Amino acid sequence: MRKILIVGAGQSGLQLALGLQSRGYEVTLMSNRTADEIRSGRVMSTQCMFDTALQHERDLGLDFWESQAPRIEGLGVSVAGPDSGRVIDWVGKLDGYAQSVDQRVKMAGWMETFAQRGGQLVIHGAAVGDLDYFSRSYDLVLVAAGKGELVSMFGRDAARSPYSEPQRALAVAYVHGLGPRPEHPDFDAVRCNIVPGVGELFVMPTLTTGGRADILFWEGVPGGPLDAFQGVKDPAEHLSLTLELMEKFTPWEYARATKVELTDAGGTLAGRYAPTVRNPIGRLPGGGLVLGVADVVVANDPITGQGSNSASKCAAAYLAAIVERGEQPFDEEWMQGAFDRYWQTAQHVTKWTNAMLAPPPEHVLNLLGAAGQLQPIADRFANGFNDPSDFENFFFDPEKTNAYLASVAGG
Numbered sequence: 082m083r084k085i086l087i088v089g090a091g092q093s094g095l096q097l098a099l100g101l102q103s104r105g106y107e108v109t110l111m112s113n114r115t116a117d118e119i120r121s122g123r124v125m126s127t128q129c130m131f132d133t134a135l136q137h138e139r140d141l142g143l144d145f146w147e148s149q150a151p152r153i154e155g156l157g158v159s160v161a162g163p164d165s166g167r168v169i170d171w172v173g174k175l176d177g178y179a180q181s182v183d184q185r186v187k188m189a190g191w192m193e194t195f196a197q198r199g200g201q202l203v204i205h206g207a208a209v210g211d212l213d214y215f216s217r218s219y220d221l222v223l224v225a226a227g228k229g230e231l232v233s234m235f236g237r238d239a240a241r242s243p244y245s246e247p248q249r250a251l252a253v254a255y256v257h258g259l260g261p262r263p264e265h266p267d268f269d270a271v272r273c274n275i276v277p278g279v280g281e282l283f284v285m286p287t288l289t290t291g292g293r294a295d296i297l298f299w300e301g302v303p304g305g306p307l308d309a310f311q312g313v314k315d316p317a318e319h320l321s322l323t324l325e326l327m328e329k330f331t332p333w334e335y336a337r338a339t340k341v342e343l344t345d346a347g348g349t350l351a352g353r354y355a356p357t358v359r360n361p362i363g364r365l366p367g368g369g370l371v372l373g374v375a376d377v378v379v380a381n382d383p384i385t386g387q388g389s390n391s392a393s394k395c396a397a398a399y400l401a402a403i404v405e406r407g408e409q410p411f412d413e414e415w416m417q418g419a420f421d422r423y424w425q426t427a428q429h430v431t432k433w434t435n436a437m438l439a440p441p442p443e444h445v446l447n448l449l450g451a452a453g454q455l456q457p458i459a460d461r462f463a464n465g466f467n468d469p470s471d472f473e474n475f476f477f478d479p480e481k482t483n484a485y486l487a488s489v490a491g492g
Contacts, residue, residue, distance in 0.1 A: 082107045085403070086219040088207045089226030090114075092128070092184070092392035093375035095191040097223065100141050100400040102200050109219070110195060113206035113226075120189035120290065123347040127253055127298045128184055129153065129271055129285050129386045131467035132177030134393035145190055146182045150288035153179040155270030156463035157262070158449060161277065165332055171453040172270050173463025179271070181287035181296070183255070184389075185347075209234060209365065216369035221403070221411040224363060225374035234363030235373045241358035241431065248356065248438040249280065249300040249382055250308040254323045255287070255348035259295040260337035271386070274331045277440070280307040281384060282331050294344045297323050300384055303353070306330075310351040319349040356382045356438070358431060361420035362413060372416045374399065379427045381434040386466060391430055398423040429470040436477065444479040448486065455489050 083106055087094050090112035098110045114122070130138075138144045156179075157172035196202045205211070208230055216222050224231050262272060262284075274282040280301040287296050301307025307326060313319050320343050327335040343349065359378045363371040375392040402419040409415070441449070452459040465471050475485040 083220045083408070084218065085109070086111065086215055086222045087374075088212065088222070088224050088231065089374070089377075090119075090188055090192055091125075091225060091375075092188075092389045093396045094223070094225030095188060095195065096138070096141065096143065096393060096396040097225070097374065097400055098195055098200060099143060099191060099198075100396065101403065102195065102198055103141060104404060106403075107201075108195075109201040109203060110192075111203045111205055111207050112192065113204070115204055116189040116192040119192070120185050121347070122185060124253060124255055124289075124350050125184045125188075126388060127181075127283065127285065127296050127383060127386070128287075128389035129179055129181045130389050130393065131179045132175070133467055134390040135177075135180060137393045137397040140397075143191065143194075145194075146186065146288055147180065150180040150182050151269045151286035151293055153181070153271055153286060154268040155265065156466055157264075157270050157272045158452065158462070159272065159274045159331070159333065160449065161275065161330060165330070167333060169449050169453050170264070171459045172265055172272075173452065173456075173459035173461070175467065176464055177467065179467075181285055183287055183289040183294075186288065186290055207231065212371060213365045213367045213369065216365055216367070216371065222369070222371040223374050223399070224371050224377050226377065231363075232359070232377055234365075234371065235359035235361065235378055238358045238360055242356065243435055244356050244438070246355050247303060247353035249384060250303055250310065250353045251351060251383065252299040252301070252307075252310040252319070252323060253350040254297045254320050255289055255294050255344040256297060256320070256338070256341040257291070257294055257344055258341040259284070259297075260340075262337065272334070274334055276307075276330045278302065279305050279330060282327065282334060283386070284334055289344050289348075291344050295341075297327070297338070297341075298383075299323060299326060300382075313351065316343055316346055316349045319351065354380065356380060356431075356435060362416050370413055370416060372399075372411075372419065378420065379424075379431060381431055382438055384437050385430070385434045385469070387430045387434060387469065390467075391427055394426050395423045398426070426470070429473065433465075433469045433472050433476070442479070444482040445476065448476065448482050451486050451489075457489050458486070
């Protein structure tokens with residue numbers, strides 16, 4: 082029985098641990114927090130998982146909250162005009178619904194499941210020295226903890242990382258009491274509200290520790306008016322600032338948020354990080370090798386909502402690569418191949434996300450505008466969040482965009 086150590090108990094680490102466990106591997110999972118500490122702690126993300134990523138969970142029988150979480154059937158885009166009105170406003174329908182489950186709920190539940198199924202769970206914040214020691218006892222060590230000292234083992238891939246600084250200041254609030262979006266009160270959708278030159282507000286339904294809730298998520302251009310949450314420690318002040326900015330920049334969203342309150346004292350989060358692709362193989366002082374997982378090696382800005390989706394897809398790709406390897410060694414060549422397999426999907430996410438961080442070129446504005454007039458365009462754009470590779474066909478290149486718009490208009 083092959084022994085595998087996974088450091089980090091997020092979406093990718095736990096999904097991979099449970100997948101390997103179900104296939105008979107002897108898995109040790111290291112987490113710096115217990116399940117109870119995760120469940121009672123601060124929110125960690127704004128996860129919205131689309132159909133392909135959800136299917137990876139279904140395939141492993143890990144879709145524990147699918148019947149409880151709101152079904153997100155659409156994705157809408159609004160663009161603010163100079164008078165705080167909307168110059169663009171539409172919603173595309175998803176072919177398969179998306180869902181968001183607060184990671185405090187999911188990770189705590191999955192961690193308990195892993196332990197109940199006989200997995201070795203170690204509550205310990207790992208350092209490089211720890212891995213140097215542990216690596217001698219395992220056939221493979223995977224690092225799925227995307228923050229802290231361990232990430233320093235994985236060098237930045239400059240060719241794939243155009244940004245060296247954070248491109249957005251992030252501020253999240255989980256709330257109860259948000260009203261429905263009046264344009265589609267009969268179904269749930271993620272709403273992306275773009276304020277040109279200022280930033281974006283995302284609004285999405287979720288399942289949290291206290292049941293159904295909604296996430297208010299500001300992405301502010303650094304140094305701009307939305308970059309206002311640094312130093313705000315009080316959750317009530319954080320929410321008040323969130324709403325104040327909504328009233329000013331997205332009044333149509335503020336109109337349904339006048340009665341909201343935080344879900345809990347841990348329902349806010351703020352921060353920023355530079356989007357970075359790193360080399361996938363880390364070298365330990367003693368000569369051992371470790372393989373980076375998900376946002377350890379491909380960390381995109383959350384502007385396209387791909388973090389948990391990419392983590393799920395990475396875990397699925399690595400699981401397949403490990404199983405296919407059989408009894409052969411997990412050497413450097415295999416590690417690079419496993420990452421390259423994941424990069425086949427991740428490269429599209431990175432290209433699209435980095436493009437969305439920049440001011441949109443004219444052909445993209447034309448595309449977003451046309452989506453408000455022609456429903457097939459809105460639907461295709463929405464479904465790109467599930468399969469970002471499709472953006473290669475109609476988003477990046479002006480000629481392809483114009484040809485696509487002409488084909489839909491002509492049809």
